[in-house]
Amino acid sequence: MESRKKQIQLRQKAQFEQELADRLAFLAGKGAEPTKTDKDPIVRKIQADIKAVNNRLRLLAENDKLTEARAKAKADKAAAALKAKESGEAEKPEKPKKSEQPKEKKEKPKAEKKPAPPKAPEGDKGGTPA
Numbered sequence: 303m304e305s306r307k308k309q310i311q312l313r314q315k316a317q318f319e320q321e322l323a324d325r326l327a328f329l330a331g332k333g334a335e336p337t338k339t340d341k342d343p344i345v346r347k348i349q350a351d352i353k354a355v356n357n358r359l360r361l362l363a364e365n366d367k368l369t370e371a372r373a374k375a376k377a378d379k380a381a382a383a384l385k386a387k388e389s390g391e392a393e394k395p396e397k398p399k400k401s402e403q404p405k406e407k408k409e410k411p412k413a414e415k416k417p418a419p420p421k422a423p424e425g426d427k428g429g430t431p432a
Contacts, residue, residue: 308362311355315352326339326345
């Protein structure tokens with residue numbers, strides 16, 4: 303699946319680069335200066351699209367590296383366990399135990415609640431009588 307995503311992103315990048323080249327050629331044909339072409343909104347949008355695709359490709363590459371590292375670590379761990387089992391040392395590493403006595407919780411005195419002020423009668427909205 304990842305390779306398919308990567309292929310799609312590469313295809314989009316090539317398409318955006320072609321659009322950018324076409325737009326720059328069009329602007330050059332109109333006689334626009336290179337400083338003006340950098341400020342062209344269409345050129346800037348295409349450049350932003352290319353930058354976004356590059357970022358997605360970078361993230362896909364990082365994800366691939368992480369996946370490979372995890373797979374290698376898992377294989378190494380399995381090989382070490384197999385080797386330990388063959389040599390007769392089937393002992394599992396012991397985890398440190400938590401203290402067997404439960405910790406006592408300190409009770410905090412609860413704050414006293416103040417009584418709520420009396421409510422106004424429902425018929426009286428607090429406005430002036432008319």
